[in-house]
Amino acid sequence: MKLNFSIIVPVYNRPQEIEELLQSISQLDYSDSFEVIIVEDGSSITCKEVVENFSSKLAIQYFYKENSGPGGSRNYGMERAKGSYFIILDSDVVLPTQYLKVVSERLQESYTDAFGGPDAAHPDFTPLQKAINYSMTSFLTTGGIRGKKKGVGKFQPRSFNMGISKKAFQVTQGFSDMRAGEDIDMTFRLWKSGYTTQLIEEAYVYHKRRNTIPSFFNQTFAFGTARPILNRKYPKTKKLTYWFPSLFALGFDLSILLLLFGYWQFIAVYGIYFSALFSDATVENKSFKVGFLSIITALTQFFGYGLGFLQSLLFPND
Structure with a gap:
């Protein structure tokens, strides 16, 4: 089965990210034709000029629409795509040269109507x-x-790195209007419709993510608020593990309080955990600085997700 790929990228006020992404797409080691669709989601700082600079290197389309969030913009792009298989990317990723070749080969070997890939630094x-x-x-x-x-x-x-067939998109009608967790919602509806998903581990992307601690906190907070909404929409998908970040954050606060009264054993447990995390991050990245910063980002992630989860659980707004 020969697949015709359409790469769909929503963007909001990030022309520099689009330039880096398109540069990496133009350098892909892939001989078959494919198209790229950039959907400007109501940006005040557009990437239209950047896209035009790549028109001689790529089969590329640019659309500007009113702001609806990334899910609606992805749907907008897929509705206008010519391919039989859509690849959804965030604007803050960069592709390694083998990306599309790996995706094509894996789907030829073991086809599924949706896939996801990991991210890397x-x-x-x-x-x-x-x-x-x-x-x-x-x-x-x-x-x-x-x-x-x-x-x-x-x-x-x-949704920063996933694929879905045109047929599956038409059946599920794409992403919902959720501002966070819309990709997980999509997966649940794919499964409900009888489609299967797979991880293509070698189809990784370089994901730049947020570049400040406050913005990373806001992102993980949004992820946390989405989970109780998904649990209410799909009760059978509830898992105890979704509580872990909230319990981690509450336990950390309690251990600090107990330390003031001389009970050091509880904070010592966290100390052991963060020592293991520091060692693992340092070895993986070959950097003590990254190891130290990983403690800070892990705390940010646990507190952001955990507090968002509790707020959405206790004060539902869906």
């Missing part, structure tokens, strides 16, 4: 970007659910 990333990537992908922080073989359960593709 490029060697040129800043120490903070590498630390954020570590905290979002490490088995010690997320259990490997974002693209590790040792992750458990069926793989849920994430």
Whole structure:
């Protein structure tokens, strides 16, 4: 089965990111034709000129629409795509040269109507970007659910790096209007419609993510608020593990309080955990600085997700 790919990228006020992404797409080691669709989601700082600069290198289309959030913009692009298989990317990723070749070969070998791939830190990333990537992908922080073989359960593709067939898009009608968790919602509806998903571990992207601690906190907070909404929409998908970040954050606060009264044993447990995390991040990134920053980003992630989860659970707004 020959697949015709359409790469769909929503963007909001990030022309520099689009330039880096398109540059990497133009350097892909892939001989078959494919198209790129950039959907400007109501940006005040557009990337139209950047896209035009790549018109001689890529089969590329540019659309500007009113702001609707990334899910609606992805749907807008897929509705106008010519391919039979859509690849969804965030604007803040960069592709390695083998990306599309790997996706094509894997789908030829073992076809599914949807797939997801992991993210990785490029060697040129800043120490903070590498630390954020570590905290979002490490088995010690997320259990490997974002693209590790040792992750458990069926793989849920994430919208920064995923693919979906045109047929599956038409049946599911694409992404919902959720501002966060819309990719997980999509996966649940794919499964409900009888489609299967797979992890293509070698189809990784370099994901720049947020570049400050406050913006990373806001991002993980949004992820946390989405989970109780998904649990209410799909009760059978509830898992105890979704509580872990909230329990971690509450336990950390309690251990600090108990330390003031002379009970050091509880904070010592956290100390052991963060020592293991520091060692693992340092070895993986070959940097003590990244190891130290990974402690900060892991705390940010746990508190952001955990507090968002509790707010959405206790004060539902869906």
